[in-house]
Amino acid sequence: MALMKISRVASTIGFMLLAACSLTQSMELTPSPPTPRPTLPQSTLVPTAVRDTHTITTPSPAPTATLAAFDCTPTQDSAITHYGVSAEMQYAKRDVKVAQEIVYTNTTGIALSTIVFNVKTNWQPGIFRLQSIDLADGESLKSHLNGQQLEVKLPQPLNPACVAHINLKFDLHMPPIDIGGPHAYQGYLGYTGRQSNLGQWLPVVAVHNGTTWVTHEEIPIGEQDVLDIADWYVTFRITNAPNTIQIAAPGTSERLSDSEWHFTLSASRDFSFSIGENYRLLQQKSNSGVNVELYTFTDAIIPADTGTIDSAAFALTTAVKSVNLYESLYGDYPLKRLVIVEGDFPDGMEFSGIVFVGSEYFKGLNGVQSYLTIITAHEVAHQWWYARVGNDQAINPWLDEALATYSELVFIEKYYPTLADWWWEFRVNRLSPQGYVDSTVYEFTTRRTYINAIYLRGVKMLAELRATLGDDVFFGWLNHYSSEGSGRIMTPEQFWSLLTPEQLSRTESIRQIYLRKPQIIPLSTPACDSVTTCSPP
Numbered sequence: 200m201a202l203m204k205i206s207r208v209a210s211t212i213g214f215m216l217l218a219a220c221s222l223t224q225s226m227e228l229t230p231s232p233p234t235p236r237p238t239l240p241q242s243t244l245v246p247t248a249v250r251d252t253h254t255i256t257t258p259s260p261a262p263t264a265t266l267a268a269f270d271c272t273p274t275q276d277s278a279i280t281h282y283g284v285s286a287e288m289q290y291a292k293r294d295v296k297v298a299q300e301i302v303y304t305n306t307t308g309i310a311l312s313t314i315v316f317n318v319k320t321n322w323q324p325g326i327f328r329l330q331s332i333d334l335a336d337g338e339s340l341k342s343h344l345n346g347q348q349l350e351v352k353l354p355q356p357l358n359p360a361c362v363a364h365i366n367l368k369f370d371l372h373m374p375p376i377d378i379g380g381p382h383a384y385q386g387y388l389g390y391t392g393r394q395s396n397l398g399q400w401l402p403v404v405a406v407h408n409g410t411t412w413v414t415h416e417e418i419p420i421g422e423q424d425v426l427d428i429a430d431w432y433v434t435f436r437i438t439n440a441p442n443t444i445q446i447a448a449p450g451t452s453e454r455l456s457d458s459e460w461h462f463t464l465s466a467s468r469d470f471s472f473s474i475g476e477n478y479r480l481l482q483q484k485s486n487s488g489v490n491v492e493l494y495t496f497t498d499a500i501i502p503a504d505t506g507t508i509d510s511a512a513f514a515l516t517t518a519v520k521s522v523n524l525y526e527s528l529y530g531d532y533p534l535k536r537l538v539i540v541e542g543d544f545p546d547g548m549e550f551s552g553i554v555f556v557g558s559e560y561f562k563g564l565n566g567v568q569s570y571l572t573i574i575t576a577h578e579v580a581h582q583w584w585y586a587r588v589g590n591d592q593a594i595n596p597w598l599d600e601a602l603a604t605y606s607e608l609v610f611i612e613k614y615y616p617t618l619a620d621w622w623w624e625f626r627v628n629r630l631s632p633q634g635y636v637d638s639t640v641y642e643f644t645t646r647r648t649y650i651n652a653i654y655l656r657g658v659k660m661l662a663e664l665r666a667t668l669g670d671d672v673f674f675g676w677l678n679h680y681s682s683e684g685s686g687r688i689m690t691p692e693q694f695w696s697l698l699t700p701e702q703l704s705r706t707e708s709i710r711q712i713y714l715r716k717p718q719i720i721p722l723s724t725p726a727c728d729s730v731t732t733c734s735p736p
């Protein structure tokens with residue numbers, strides 16, 4: 200998330216009134232087959248949905264095999280969690296009925312009597328309503344939903360390396376985006392008259408740190424997620440929608456009929472997408488062939504003295520340049536497509552393979568020296584610092600946010616070098632930032648103080664580290680961190696431990712300025728704290 204405070208709100212956007220939930224159409228769970236399991240990198244297709252909205256293709260056949268609830272058969276397949284989802288949205292009410300199959304491999308090394316899901320949508324009452332939790336053989340499971348933590352009791356211990364097949368059914372009652380209100384920033388899950396955003400709408404198995412399941416309390420400052428990568432197979436139907444709707448989604452996207460889509464996304468931290476009426480699509484390939492797709496509304500074409508300015512085209516160019524630069528510095532972007540959506544909520548927000556950039560930034564474009572430039576570059580950078588390299592966003596938010604914000608400067612230095620001083624003044628110095636970079640999100644009561652400490656003091660720290668280490672060592676370090684952390688959840692100790700003892704010593708005085716805990720205990724090798732990198736015991 201970029202977390203920029205803006206003064207204007209989109210007051211002209213109409214709302215759909217929230218109405219009572221009353222879905223009557225039945226749904227059958229169509230779980231995706233557990234094998235074969237795709238591995239990264241997986242080739243992806245440009246969606247037919249955006250090329251030809253009337254293309255009708257044959258639906259994928261539903262699997263016929265009956266899954267065992269527990270499976271301890273040794274397998275060579277990947278141990279990452281698989282989510283098979285069948286969902287149906289009643290468009291007028293924006294109510295979604297969801298059947299979700301979870302194929303979870305116990306890589307914790309200990310026998311589990313419970314599995315915990317984090318349910319981000321349950322941040323306030325009335326959005327998430329659980330219907331049932333069963334094992335694949337039909338046995339009902341006891342569960343307890345407390346805030347965003349859904350604890351599910353297993354009828355027997357799930358031993359290490361064994362697989363559990365769990366079916367979850369629930370309803371989502373999407374909220375209208377709280378434009379101008381305190382929850383506007385959570386508009387990545389919500390709707391306006393023209394847009395419905397489903398950001399992190401699916402419960403996910405919590406990360407297990409070897410001792411306990413990790414769930415952080417949601418607050419309206421920063422993010423609080425810790426997400427392992429997973430494979431996603433999603434079938435989504437929309438009923439009673441206008442024929443102008445389009446879906447902006449990452450991964451492969453296939454339109455099965457006028458009202459049904461199928462998506463797959465591999466080795467990613469979330470599956471999030473956006474439904475828009477009359478989206479305008481612009482797309483361009485990066486140097487490496489990544490298809491960068493930008494979905495905007497007509498208000499992204501803004502009036503100017505000389506006619507109009509297409510801020511969508513500007514943002515697309517910015518995004519493509521960002522991908523080119525970050526791939527050269529931080530390593531390959533792992534997917535074939537990157538989706539960028541003009542969001543009907545303030546600021547920006549990152550997800551795997553898709554990011555939102557707030558509508559106000561498009562409308563406010565005024566040359567390169569605009570928020571649209573730096574927020575687009577920022578959100579694209581999160582494809583490396585969040586999507587590729589994970590971290591605990593509640594406890595160590597600087598690991599992704601300081602690096603994404605510093606990437607804005609790297610972008611400016613590369614493409615607009617004469618504007619580097621402008622960036623420092625506009626983005627950082629005029630705000631006189633204070634605070635420890637290694638603070639948690641829970642130490643702040645305002646977004647401004649949070650941004651100042653985590654993002655802005657974070658980039659000042661990174662700039663001093665770069666000045667001390669030199670460009671080659673500094674960017675080599677970030678590249679190493681990116682490759683080491685790919686698909687994992689990294690910690691500050693792992694980040695710092697990629698420096699040599701001499702480099703650590705040389706930079707100690709910088710850490711003493713910016714960090715509450717400047718003492719680094721080097722790790723001999725980065726620890727394994729993610730199921731995706733731990734071998735099953």
Ligand SMILES: [Zn+2]
Nearest residue numbers: 200201600603
């Ligand atoms: Zn951010």
